[in-house]
Amino acid sequence: MAESMRGLHRSHRCTEVSNSNIGEKVTVMGWVQKRRNLGSLIFVDLRDRSGILQLVFDEDSIGKEGFEKAGTLRSEYVIAVEGTVQKRSAAVNENLKTGDIEVIATSLRILSEAQTPPFQIEENSQTKDEIRLKYRYLDLRRPDIQRNLMLRSKVLYLMRDFMAKEGFLEIETPILCRSTPEGARDYLVPSRVHPGNFYALPQSPQLFKQLLMASGYDRYFQIARCFRDEDLRADRQPEFTQADMELSFVDMEDVLDVNERLLKYVFKEAINVDIQLPLPRMPWQEAMDRFGSDKPDTRFGMELQDVSDVVKGCGFSVFTSALEAGGSVRGINVEGQGAMPRKKIDKLVEFAKGYGAKGLAYLCVNEDGTYKSSFAKFMTEEELNALVSAMNGKPGDLLLFAADKNKIVWNVLGALRLKMGEELGLMDPDQYNFLWVTEFPLLEWSDEENRYMAMHHPFTMPMEEDWKNVDTDPGSVRAIAYDIVLNGTELGGGSVRIHQDDIQEKMFEVLGISKERAQEKFGYLLDAFSYGVPPHAGLAYGVDRMVMHMVHADTIRDVIAFPKVKDASDLMTATPNVVDEEQLEELGIAVIPQKEEDAE
Template identity: 50%
Template sequence: MEERKGKDLLQSVGGWKRTHHLAALTSENLGQEVCLMGWVQFRRDHGGLIFIDLRDRRGLTQIVFSPEINEQAHAEAHVLRPEYVLAVKGTVRERPEGMVNPRLATGEIEVVVTEWKLLNVAQTPPFVLEERAEVSENVRLAHRYLDMRRPGLGSNLVVRHKATQAIRNYLDQLDFLEIETPVLTKSTPEGARDFLVPSRLNQGEFYALPQSPQLFKQLLMYGGMDRYYQIVRCFRDEDLRADRQPEFTQIDMEMSFAEEEDVMGVAEGLVAEVFAKTLGVDLPNPVPRMTYAEAVDKYGLDRPDTRFELLLEEVTELVRGSEFKLFAQAEMVKALRVPQGSELTRKEIDDLTEFVKIYGAKGLAWIKIKDDGWQSPIAKFLSDAECTALTDHLGLQSGDIVFFQAGGADMVNTALGQLRLRLGERFDLVPADRFDLVWITDFPLMEWDDEAQRWVARHHPFTATREEDIAAMLEDPGAVIARSYDLVLNGNEIGGGSVRIHRSEDQWRMFDALGIDRAEAEEKFGFLLRALEYGAPPHAGIAFGLDRLIMILCGAESIRDVIAFPKTQKATCLLTDAPSAVASTQLRELGLRLREKKKSEA
């Protein structure tokens, strides 16, 4: 393998052939004649010698221009500036005593130049191309090709490549077929908004870019392609966050004649393979399981970060008769004890109170446990019996602080769950070098949409339920459990999937429960419903968010840091200035006309 890679580097530029990349040379190459190519990172003039750090995506090699070796080459090297592109020929020699750089793979050697060629000049970059240089994200995005030359983004893209190679190799060994599905498809809005593409040949009609290949991968199962995968581009026209992009990449998988355990086993092996091949890390095996109800009860969220404790405790019944009316009347009251957390200042507590309001909370109750009693605005409303009950139930000790949230169950769990993560960071409870995986199972099949005033699918409307729950879909939709599963890594959902509905009558029952009538179902999903009539096998699958997985592997703060050409949080590309206006002739060809903005909209 190494010999083949070496031969691949024999690239020719103007008759010169590159012999090595810029992280390849070691003391084993002493005395060899080499040809190197790359960018000038730094230039240093030391008396009669000129030192250049020459860089490519793999690393750096120090090259030396000496008047004793080639006086003309040395004289002409004074023109060199950062980011000039060079080809050099020279001899590998040891660095002088005291000049070895142990931080570089090539730190023991240098190349003394016998001949060189300027391949291109460069303007002064808008920012220094060093990893430690602080540069605003907008500047980096506008000059993404320069950002790639820096170690951070460049190394992240290498990790991304290694991960996708590991995925393909792993699934190929398990007899999966990589099959492409359409990018121009039918709009079936069930969740995020579609990106629409007007058809020139069928004016007034539109394609949609796929939010996922869900329907097509199920059709592949109907067609007998019993193990499918695809590393696929997907599109969602939704508001953006640090971990969202309008276009993103999924690792999409589907298996016929399979159930939950089959898919989960393959998925665990895939993630373990990616970590082993990219980071050299062996993940714990087997991956623990936790039900949705247990996750929300203990952690407040269905994607728990299990690397640290701080568990939520329900205390509703302990304070049901309290003089503190908010506790007494609430649907749910939960507590979060932070051992030795009473060091928090009042300003910090006020900041945390504002933080939980993001998640619908109206405030945040708290108590500091002191040697001389409880310090809190609400302490006077709690009876001695209630204080004793809370102390025993929560295991309160001097130096602790306990936070309370009261109200509707969804708000209470979400607000305290997010507060738990914030406090984990504040008290340095989250080990940075640990990777905790957990499967979350037994999700509700449906949830009530207050705005639409109907039940909607929590995952998608093709998710199966347990055989014994099928009849309850119409009678008590909120109680039905889905045969779905999410894989969570360090508090991030990295993959989710389910067993699919494979019988026509069950799919119709699901549509009925969701309030999708026959005409609407036929219009949106008629092709799928017809295919179900021809003997669909039982099947199940999963999809991973590749960008989010790579973000965790690289320790990056945003998926933008692991995508070559990402969009901003406003869904714009600062490099190409997309989206942009198009010529009126293009619109006419599509049969489209833009609505004029009213003055109030301008």
């Protein structure tokens, strides 16, 4: 039966007990990790969020009743123990922070009993994710998950500390907002007092933080909860945390400077990693041409090579037809993999098709200098030699080529490069390669919408020297936008904002947004700007992604206390779920059952 802790007060967490406490009485509380009964002695490993402490139960010290009670302890029982700290009588455990001491128990209270858990509470659990997430409250007891969340807490504290010292004000913006369905899908919240009307949960505090600049708050910062109804992946959740900021009377250099110093401070204080400043920068076009990605992982080479000029007159129609259609032919050199079995190459072809390729051309440079290729019969020996030379191919190398529109070629080879880099162990997890990607296109063409869309958002400032081309060549206009990338992950992004009426009006026109539509969607922001708005710029980090890299986790679920799974559901609380009819009636909502064939 569970006992009260009345009269007891915890004096130390488990690993706060040390050699300096030898001979002292302490009171510790936590969970039983394991119990070992040696007959005359019972050893218990006590666990709390700080770590493990060994307790020793000896009948002479705790009495017969206490000793018998200790014999009933099982894993995950919650206990309180008073005792005296002493040097370990048995072998020292080098793997534990408290490995050279133990506590000789003089009293024991069982504060809570526990059923046998569905999986063992241990580091690096091999239990299926579905089970761990169903019992997330148990999974959260695992020491590695606890360390992740404690580090996350420290990172947020360090960010707040740095930003406060830099003169930023922490201001909260609304969670119930107006829907602005320009980007990802909104999560909608029905209004009871305004039947038929809806709030949206914020995808970011973008418009509110710009309003704060118009209101004169100069430097704003917020740890903001954001929501996006989009398909999930390893580094994406439907609700996530942003470290969000906006600054007035600044240009891009000011924003990059404060953020470089922020990153240097946080990474040094949180995980003792020294970041060398200034961080390297790379224009978007260069990133796409060299890495096939606007968030390149620069820890390894295997860069893309444009061989369009080399193959433009060859007899291989896959290459030439792609060039005639305005595309390109590019390749990567997977060094030392020329002997890759055909079966594995075929799998790479299928992988490439998943990224939009019609196929994947390959050429193996054999050790004797001859070639094995999917297209050699269509090209002369001179053409093949020129192609291999352009790819810096050596005996033993595997050359992979994609031919299509630039966007598809970049996607395919960029993904293949990462896949091969991971398989060949070229990504050192202890190497932190930061990179600013700059000069993004202001606009990108959408085949679905049959119009240009803002690559970031409609309030991003164009580069002054490009703006004159907005009518004749909108796709060539670059934005004063910047992303901070770490090891192939976009940690955050931002831009200088438009604050001039004429540029904003023209931007809406280019995006096909009429004055009436702009006023309907963004009227409150445009009205605010008509009363005097300073030049301003900002940036937001994905906190979950940043911490994921710090702890070398494979997924952001391991750095979020209560995450969702791939279909955006919570296995522990069985959410989302149906609600009572009365609630729906009060909101004026009717749920229409899906027909079986529709559901399929």
